[in-house]
Amino acid sequence: xSAVAARMRTAPVLPMLGRQAYAEFLKLLxxxxxxxxxxxxxxxxxxxxxxxxxxxxLFKGSDxxxxxxxxxxxxxxxxxxxxxxxxxxxLANERGQKQDLLMKSTPLPAAVYFFAKAxxxxxxxxxxxxxLSFFAAAAGGVHLGASQWLTLGARAMLCSIPFIGLGFxxxxxxxxxxxxxxxxxxxxxxxxxxxxxxxxxLLPQFLRDIAPYLPLYRAAHLVWNSVGVSYDDISADWxxxxxxxxxxxxxxxxxxxxxxxxxFN
Amino acid sequence: MPQPVVELTHVTKRYGDVEAVRDVSFxxxxxxxxxxxxxxxxGKTTSINLMLGLRNPTSGTARLFGLDPKDLKARSRIGVxxxxxxxxxxxRVTEIVDLFRSYxxxxxxxxxxxxxxxxxEKARSLVKDLSxxxxxxxxxxxxxxxxxxxxxxxxxxxxxxVEGRRRFIEEVAALAARGRTVVLTTHYLEEADQLAQxxxxxxxxxxxxxxxxxxxxxxxxxxxxxxxxPSPRDESQFxxxxxxSKVVDDHRVRxxxxxxxxxxxxxxxxxxxxxxxxxxxxxxxxxFIAMTQREVRV
Numbered sequence: 305x306s307a308v309a310a311r312m313r314t315a316p317v318l319p320m321l322g323r324q325a326y327a328e329f330l331k332l333l334x335x336x337x338x339x340x341x342x343x344x345x346x347x348x349x350x351x352x353x354x355x356x357x358x359x360x361x362l363f364k365g366s367d368x369x370x371x372x373x374x375x376x377x378x379x380x381x382x383x384x385x386x387x388x389x390x391x392x393x394x395l396a397n398e399r400g401q402k403q404d405l406l407m408k409s410t411p412l413p414a415a416v417y418f419f420a421k422a423x424x425x426x427x428x429x430x431x432x433x434x435x436l437s438f439f440a441a442a443a444g445g446v447h448l449g450a451s452q453w454l455t456l457g458a459r460a461m462l463c464s465i466p467f468i469g470l471g472f473x474x475x476x477x478x479x480x481x482x483x484x485x486x487x488x489x490x491x492x493x494x495x496x497x498x499x500x501x502x503x504x505x506l507l508p509q510f511l512r513d514i515a516p517y518l519p520l521y522r523a524a525h526l527v528w529n530s531v532g533v534s535y536d537d538i539s540a541d542w543x544x545x546x547x548x549x550x551x552x553x554x555x556x557x558x559x560x561x562x563x564x565x566x567x568f569n
Numbered sequence: 570m571p572q573p574v575v576e577l578t579h580v581t582k583r584y585g586d587v588e589a590v591r592d593v594s595f596x597x598x599x600x601x602x603x604x605x606x607x608x609x610x611x612g613k614t615t616s617i618n619l620m621l622g623l624r625n626p627t628s629g630t631a632r633l634f635g636l637d638p639k640d641l642k643a644r645s646r647i648g649v650x651x652x653x654x655x656x657x658x659x660x661r662v663t664e665i666v667d668l669f670r671s672y673x674x675x676x677x678x679x680x681x682x683x684x685x686x687x688x689x690e691k692a693r694s695l696v697k698d699l700s701x702x703x704x705x706x707x708x709x710x711x712x713x714x715x716x717x718x719x720x721x722x723x724x725x726x727x728x729x730x731v732e733g734r735r736r737f738i739e740e741v742a743a744l745a746a747r748g749r750t751v752v753l754t755t756h757y758l759e760e761a762d763q764l765a766q767x768x769x770x771x772x773x774x775x776x777x778x779x780x781x782x783x784x785x786x787x788x789x790x791x792x793x794x795x796x797x798x799p800s801p802r803d804e805s806q807f808x809x810x811x812x813x814s815k816v817v818d819d820h821r822v823r824x825x826x827x828x829x830x831x832x833x834x835x836x837x838x839x840x841x842x843x844x845x846x847x848x849x850x851x852x853x854x855x856x857f858i859a860m861t862q863r864e865v866r867v
Contacts, residue, residue, distance in 0.1 A: 312634075314645045315674045323671035327660060334659040401655035406711070409621050409651060409721075411644040412672045568623055 324420035346382035395475025469552030604761035648712035658697030673715030
């Protein structure tokens with residue numbers, strides 16, 4: 305009896321999660337096309353767009369400087385970029401190479417696999433925020449209070465969570481060849497239309513009409529608020545983010561089931 | 570009674586209109602070394618996928634250690650090599666072996682798994698830099714690193730050269746000698762003959778034979794006549810001969826017959842030119858060709 309029981313057991317989940325997260329992190333880090341662009345691109349945009357007028361007020365009479373606004377924008381752009389592109393493209397590639405087939409035959413629970421992927425992407429996202437912050441402070445002279453730095457980092461990381469769901473969904477819906485195009489096609493214009501690159505006041509009216517429904521616009525309110533832009537009430541933005549989180553994860557679950565049904569039914 | 574490792578009961582698998590596996594029933598007990606043999610598209614891979622829970626049967630039931638094959642407790646006891654599966658190219662061999670070891674409750678030391686697969690020299694290499702044969706060795710290392718009771722190997726030697734295949738067969742035979750159950754599919758017939766105690770022959774989704782390699786050979790109980798002739802494709806010279814099968818490649822003709830004397834007498838009488846004539850007992854390959862051809866004719 306005890307011999308049988310000994311043979312009928314599974315491996316402990318926590319060490320498995322640790323190993324898997326580490327492996328996922330290495331996989332992301334060792335693809336320079338992903339890791340370098342994810343970690344460096346926000347700083348590069350800051351250099352191109354933010355440096356020149358970092359010390360100017362955001363608009364006439366504003367207490368907030370353009371450098372502060374753009375730092376918050378790029379922090380958000382960076383983390384969401386990691387989630388949407390990192391997940392979307394790497395998952396689509398892994399499916400294209402049938403990496404999921406062998407994993408599926410091992411005793412690795414699917415939940416551990418996804419959680420590990422999310423953790424590794426969050427680590428890369430954090431790296432992009434840290435690099436950007438140092439760059440903006442050193443090269444752009446952007447000043448924030450200690451609590452503002454922390455609030456910005458925490459909010460940017462929190463706001464990346466719904467985009468984990470979106471990345472998963474894209475990874476299962478897009479093919480390995482179309483994934484980079486599809487994700488960029490969705491992500492770049494939405495980032496622009498949400499006012500991440502230029503304040504919404506400067507954008508055409510039809511974009512200003514769409515913006516309030518975009519997840520990045522809602523997330524942007526939260527990060528801008530953390531560097532001093534004041535809004536009457538940001539609870540609606542938090543609610544929107546919660547709603548997007550649920551919606552994107554449901555979409556991801558549906559896309560995952562659809563893919564698995566095709567392959568493993 | 571000990572629990573069978575694999576139990577397929579009236580399993581049918583349909584993809585759209587195609588029946589890949591038709592009403593297959595068999596069980597595999599602990600310690601057996603079983604080769605599933607059949608031509609491409611016979612249903613070998615589908616059968617393995619059903620045993621592993623990678624596919625659900627359309628009807629019938631599949632059990633692994635008496636459990637649903639998707640049960641992680643069952644999967645914790647098996648190691649698997651699949652056809653056409655991928656592994657992350659940007660990990661090192663040791664890293665991915667350590668990763669897979671973490672999935673199992675009582676894994677082997679990583680170095681031991683890597684040595685079993687003969688990959689010691691490549692342990693620090695990135696997976697993407699491995700050759701085709703080395704990839705297969707990595708898959709073997711991943712299959713054994715969890716110290717499983719049972720190995721499922723789907724076409725394990727595809728992409729290996731002759732020497733690599735010989736070594737691989739020795740390694741699998743060594744694993745089997747230590748009491749592991751091994752289920753492999755192959756269309757390399759000599760592999761089945763060298764490794765397995767039991768051969769399950771599958772054709773068009775059905776089991777057409779399930780016996781020891783020796784019994785399968787004796788089922789045909791024939792002789793193989795091999796020779797070269799200047800006009801091998803002249804069909805009329807073989808008309809009416811009592812043949813179980815005939816294979817012609819280039820100039821070499823291979824006939825399988827239960828009445829070799831009569832066939833030879835008739836060939837001489839017809840004045841067919843025969844060079845490099847050999848008559849020998851049928852090996853598994855001939856038995857296999859005869860069985861599947863008979864199946865097609867029915």
